[in-house]
Amino acid sequence: MEKDFSLRELNTFGFNVKAKYFQRLETTDDVNLLLDNKIFRQCFEKDQVLILSGGSNILFCNDFYDGFVVYPDFKGIKIIEDTENQKVIRCFSGEVWKDFVDFTVAENLHGLENLSDIPGKVGAAPVQNIGAYGAEVKDAIYQVHTIDLASGEIRVFTNEECKFSYRNSVFKELKVKRGELRERGFYPLIFAVDFVLKKKGELKLDYGNIRNNLISKNITNPTIQDVADSVKEIRKEKLPEVGVVGSAGSFFQNAIVSIDKYLKLKALYPEIPSYPEKDNMVKVPTGWLIDKAGWKGYREKHVGVWDKQALVLVHYGSGKPLEIIELMKKIQHSVKEKFGIEISPEVNII
Ligand code: EPU
Numbered sequence: 020m021e022k023d024f025s026l027r028e029l030n031t032f033g034f035n036v037k038a039k040y041f042q043r044l045e046t047t048d049d050v051n052l053l054l055d056n057k058i059f060r061q062c063f064e065k066d067q068v069l070i071l072s073g074g075s076n077i078l079f080c081n082d083f084y085d086g087f088v089v090y091p092d093f094k095g096i097k098i099i100e101d102t103e104n105q106k107v108i109r110c111f112s113g114e115v116w117k118d119f120v121d122f123t124v125a126e127n128l129h130g131l132e133n134l135s136d137i138p139g140k141v142g143a144a145p146v147q148n149i150g151a152y153g154a155e156v157k158d159a160i161y162q163v164h165t166i167d168l169a170s171g172e173i174r175v176f177t178n179e180e181c182k183f184s185y186r187n188s189v190f191k192e193l194k195v196k197r198g199e200l201r202e203r204g205f206y207p208l209i210f211a212v213d214f215v216l217k218k219k220g221e222l223k224l225d226y227g228n229i230r231n232n233l234i235s236k237n238i239t240n241p242t243i244q245d246v247a248d249s250v251k252e253i254r255k256e257k258l259p260e261v262g263v264v265g266s267a268g269s270f271f272q273n274a275i276v277s278i279d280k281y282l283k284l285k286a287l288y289p290e291i292p293s294y295p296e297k298d299n300m301v302k303v304p305t306g307w308l309i310d311k312a313g314w315k316g317y318r319e320k321h322v323g324v325w326d327k328q329a330l331v332l333v334h335y336g337s338g339k340p341l342e343i344i345e346l347m348k349k350i351q352h353s354v355k356e357k358f359g360i361e362i363s364p365e366v367n368i369i
Contacts, residue, residue, distance in 0.1 A: 020056065022164045024240045026088065030074035031138055032343070033265035036081070038088040044091050045113070047166075050208070053089065053172050062087035062170065063206075069369060070208055071138035072112070074083035076147060076267050077367045079340050084369065089168070091142055093210050096122060104218055107161055112142025116149075124247045129220035130159035132247040133229075136254050138261045138268065142209040146190040147365075148183045152250050153226030157183035161215040163190075165207030174207065186272060186365055222246050227255050257328045265334030266299075266325065270347065271305045272365040284358060305354075305362050312353045322346050344368075 024041035027033060029115065038099060040058060044050055053059050062068050067086030071077070092113035100107035106128060110119050116139050120131045133154035134144075143149075144156045147165050160183075163176045182189040190207065222241060224230045232249040233241050241249075259266045275282075281301040284291055294302040309315065309329035316326035321338025323346070325331035332343055354362050 020058070024088070026071070026074065026079070026084070029071060029090070030077055030079065030267075031261050031265065032078055032340070033336065034079060034082075034334065034338070034340050036079040036084060036340070038084045038086070040087040041090065042087070043090045043092050044208075045094070047210075050166055050210075051171065054168070059087055059089075068206075072143035072146075073116070073263065075138035076143065076365070077369060078267060078343055078364075079369050080344060081340065089208065091140075091208060091210060093142075097215065104353055106216055106218070106331055108214050108216060109164075109211050110141045110214065112140060112209045114141045115139075116144055120247070121174065123214070123216055124243050126216075127243055128216035128218065129222070130154075130214065130216040131156070132243045133223050133226070133250055135247040135250045135319060141212055144286075145183075145188055145209065145212055147186050148188050148191075150186065152229060152253070153223040155183070155185075157188075159214045159216060161213040163209055164211040164213070165209050166267060168206040168208050169204050174205075176207075185275075206265060259325055259333055265336065266324075267366045268330050269306075269330045269365050270332040270343075271309070271330055272352075273305050273360045274303045274308065274360050274362055275300050276303055277301075280359070303360070304330070308354050308358055308360060308362065309350055312350070312357050314350055314353065319346060324350070325366055331351070 021041040024038045025035060026038055027035045030036065038177060044053065057322050068089060068184055069084065069086060069316040070091065072091065087131040093111035094113050096114060096119065097109050098106055099109050117136050119134050119141050123131050134149060134156060137149055137151060145160055149156045149314050160178050162178065165174050165176060167174060228250050229246065233245060238245050258268065275296055278299045278301055281293060281303065292304050292307055302322055306329045309324065314324045315329040317324045320342060321335050322342045323333050325333050332346060334343060351362055354360055
């Protein structure tokens with residue numbers, strides 16, 4: 020266990036936040052030691068424990084986290100089932116997500132290619148049901164292996180038990196409020212995820228610029244690798260490079276509004292992009308709202324709004340987490356004033 024441990028390298032915003040206690044977990048023995056650790060137990064009782072994965076979807080509000088940060092770093096990838104049509108692959112939670120996707124693409128397996136180059140680690144993918152370019156990880160997850168930090172018991176969640184929805188799952192609820200598992204005294208640490216990936220399948224080319232990107236390269240009959248390459252190129256054009264500019268990807272969630280609200284907006288802004296949702300609701304891209312409200316490329320001291328994708332807030336270095344919070348509030352206020360829509364952060368604010 021480390022004390023006053025700097026998390027600067029472990030959050031992609033790049034803020035120099037310190038954790039009072041920090042423990043990296045590489046083996047099940049490490050987990051058992053952690054569960055016997057008195058300081059950990061005290062923090063756990065006080066609800067001052069944070070499971071930190073790749074740190075690419077998190078913003079610490081303060082320079083000091085007054086609690087216990089647990090950092091799962093379990094490594095390994097193994098094929099546990101290989102049948103005519105599919106493979107089931109177990110990937111341990113400390114593996115880097117984009118390396119794992121590259122591995123599945125090299126194996127010529129369908130399912131994760133549209134999720135190429137998303138920052139973060141494998142263990143976090145189910146937590147917020149990561150999604151991009153028309154795909155969501157829930158469609159490739161078979162089951163999630165967890166260990167309960169309260170009792171040390173192992174529990175496997177089937178896909179259905181994970182309760183996936185847009186950028187959400189039963190695991191995410193644990194972090195932001197006392198979700199249903201916490202109320203039952205269960206605090207799962209994800210140590211491995213089983214993915215089911217198809218040997219044959221349809222490629223998803225209809226989202227955004229994928230098809231145009233392929234056409235521009237004269238690719239008419241794309242492979243899985245071609246799609247992964249296109250997604251990587253499109254991401255590079257739109258999103259700040261991890262490790263170069265501090266950010267946590269999309270800072271806000273897309274807005275989901277009623278059809279009435281949408282039609283009112285559409286009358287005022289005929290060009291507004293939208294995607295149908297269930298129950299007569301409509302998804303409106305928050306990036307468009309923020310852009311239209313004039314924030315794209317805005318900069319204030321050390322922080323700003325990315326000039327190629329307004330959904331992304333960036334930290335240019337030497338700033339404080341509170342500067343991002345201030346900017347978030349200003350943008351929320353401005354979008355509310357202009358469009359009457361309340362936008363919520365997608366990033367976990369701790
Ligand atoms: N748009 C603008 N201006 C902007 C940004 C977007 O007009 O500054 C418009 C675009 O032209 C497009 C629409 O808004 O018509 C949607 O934009 P985009 O395709 O870039 O996707 P998004 O909805 O803004 C989501 C995910 C991203 C993911 C992309 C691509 C969320 C919160 N974000 O963004 O995920 O990469 O789709 O699939 O759902 C992340 O979660 O960190 C992330 C980057």
